[in-house]
Amino acid sequence: MQNRVEVSAREGGSPNFSVVVPCFNEEEVVRETHKRLGAALAEIGLACEVIYIDDGSADKTLDILMELQNDDPSMRVVALSRNFGHQVAVTAGLEHCTGDVVGIIDADLQDPPEIFAEMLAEWRKGADVVYAVRAERAGETAFKTWSAKRFYRFINAISDVDIPLDTGDFRLMDRCAVDALLAMPERDRFIRGMVAWVGFKQVPLSYQRAPRFAGETKYPLKRMLRFASDGLLSFSLVPMRFAILTGSAVAGLSFLGILYALFMRIFTSDWVTGWTMLFIAVLFIGGLQLIFLGLIGEYVGRVYGEAKRRPLYFVKRRAGFEKSGRDAADSTADHA
Ligand code: UDP
Ligand code: MG
DSSP states (O other), rough: OHHHHHHHTTTSOOEEEEEEESSSOOTTTTTHHHHHHHHHHHHSSSSEEEEEESSSSSSSSSHHHHHHHHHHHEEEEEEEEOOOHHHHHHHHHHHHHOEEEEOOOOTTTTGGGGGGHHHHHHHHTTOEEEEEEEETTTTTTTTHHHHHHHHHHHHHSSSSOOOOEEEEEEEEEHHHHHHHHHTTTOOOOOOHHHHHHSOOOEEEEEEOOOOOOOOOOOOOOHHHHHHHHHHHHHHOOOHHHHHHHHHHHHHHHHHHHHHHHHHHHOOOOSOSSSHHHHHHHHHHHHHHHHHHHHHHHHHHHHHHHHHOOOOOEEEEEESOOOSSSSHHHHHHHOOO
């Protein structure tokens, strides 16, 4: 049944288009985002719903969203009970959207919403996922650009998915890809990797990334590192294998050291009397053990997090959902 909807929607029928916008402390930009996104969607001319996820903002973001929602029935707002992070906010949006085709875009206007028209054209030609590739990253530090490049090269080299270089979460997904993504319940969500992993027909689309419209990045270095380690550890066991290899190499070296010490002791008269060698060996091996214990701890900690099976997020408030027939039906089902 799902397939029939897709086919008719792609072949010139009128698909429903949903757009998910995660917002965290974006009071300075949401009005402008809403205006520009609204204009871009009007241009596209499909039946649209825009879902703004307020990811526990501490500023006026939610108030502004509620105010905008009052004047615009196509707009939906989901407010999470606290800050759950960008990737969870996007997931919440995907779970709430009903479109045949779904777009994800940041609230800060770094990704131009006008590109959705081109993405939809690719989708009509048969793409299930159209991901935007940054041709340029204006307004971002050289360090961020450089580190992002290195990171994606590295993760692709050591993992079994191929995450396209220079992509973010700005993309368009057919319902089949959205459903596949939502069927993956993991907690450490690295959406761009997970989308690459689900398969289907994925097509790149190059665009120029603009600087932030206003406000500051919500990904300071610490969060970037956490995000990077999520990506790495949830897609690869290579770091653990690396531990085994390094352990073997060090053990091999120390074996050579033992042979050398025995040789000196038995066949010469000037054997090592100092503690230097001992010290170095103990410290080196001790350090390595701690590093790898920590690494295993990272994996175990993630297993623990998954094992608790907590919900990904809680919703504090929803607005705009009662107006659509489909949602009204859903909510009666909820009550039954
Ligand atoms: N964001 C979010 N929750 C967070 C951090 C960020 O919903 O905990 C949103 C943020 O409002 C923005 C998007 O995720 O719409 C991307 O964040 P940002 O622009 O700060 O990241 P950058 O573009 O600098 O990588
Ligand atoms: Mg941004």
